[in-house]
Amino acid sequence: KQEVTQIPAALSVPEGENLVLNCSFTDSAIYNLQWFRQDPGKGLTSLLLIQSSQREQTSGRLNASLDKSSGRSTLYIAASQPGDSATYLCAVTSGTYKYIFGTGTRLKVLA
Amino acid sequence: DAGVIQSPRHEVTEMGQEVTLRCKPISGHDYLFWYRQTMMRGLELLIYFNNNVPIDDSGMPEDRFSAKMPNASFSTLKIQPSEPRDSAVYFCASRARGFEAFFGQGTRLTVV
Numbered sequence: 001k002q003e004v005t006q007i008p009a010a011l012s013v014p015e016g017e018n019l020v021l022n023c024s025f026t027d028s029a030i031y032n033l034q035w036f037r038q039d040p041g042k043g044l045t046s047l048l049l050i051q052s053s054q055r056e057q058t059s060g061r062l063n064a065s066l067d068k069s070s071g072r073s074t075l076y077i078a079a080s081q082p083g084d085s086a087t088y089l090c091a092v093t094s095g096t097y098k099y100i101f102g103t104g105t106r107l108k109v110l111a
Numbered sequence: 112d113a114g115v116i117q118s119p120r121h122e123v124t125e126m127g128q129e130v131t132l133r134c135k136p137i138s139g140h141d142y143l144f145w146y147r148q149t150m151m152r153g154l155e156l157l158i159y160f161n162n163n164v165p166i167d168d169s170g171m172p173e174d175r176f177s178a179k180m181p182n183a184s185f186s187t188l189k190i191q192p193s194e195p196r197d198s199a200v201y202f203c204a205s206r207a208r209g210f211e212a213f214f215g216q217g218t219r220l221t222v223v
Contacts, residue, residue, distance in 0.1 A: 031209070032209070034211055034212060036214075042216070043202065043214045043215060043216045043217050044202070044204075044214040045214075046211045046212065046213065049210070049211040051209070089154065091212070096166055096167060097142060097159075097161065097166070097208065098156065098159065098166075098167060099142075099144055099156065099159065099204070099206075099212060100156060101146075101153065101154040101156075103153050104153060104154075
């Protein structure tokens with residue numbers, strides 16, 4: 001059974017810092033992995049999708065990497081801003097194309 | 112495309128009543144997922160469909176929950192009878208195989 005864990009559960013950083021969010025999954029036989037952000041009381045917004053054959057994806061200040069063999073992905077946020085404050089979630093697709101979410105990391109960027 | 116559309120956005124109902132949540136996926140997407148989100152348990156996958164066929168409903172908590180997808184453009188999640196512990200935000204998502212998933216804005220359900 002695929003299990004997805006995110007560490008840390010919460011993170012508070014000063015504005016301008018570069019930071020790394022972690023996502024671990026127990027079954028390395030995945031099709032792809034997707035990172036989302038969720039603002040309080042809102043739905044989920046897609047950030048990046050990494051296919052199993054890829055090592056990383058970049059979008060603006062965001063860079064996501066994937067190490068399938070070790071069951072890990074990281075989301076790197078460069079030069080963090082208060083507007084980056086949100087909950088970040090990763091989700092993996094595996095098995096019969098089941099889509100399982102991690103526990104999330106609550107990020108707060110202080111001005 | 113207007114994205115994944117869920118209705119209603121908010122629902123308040125009394126314990127014991129039937130509740131029906133609705134979802135219209137993005138046109139052309141062949142996978143549809145229903146999730147429940149709570150503070151305690153995070154995002155839980157309830158059931159998902161491929162080409163309108165239920166693939167895995169192992170996340171459906173009890174027989175009180177049922178889901179249907181009568182065609183490619185519509186799905187429902189029904190709770191009958193509802194209980195206070197069903198209070199949560201219910202999300203619907205759709206995707207085409209191999210591509211990113213898109214989520215609706217969710218339905219906030221409160222059972223009193």
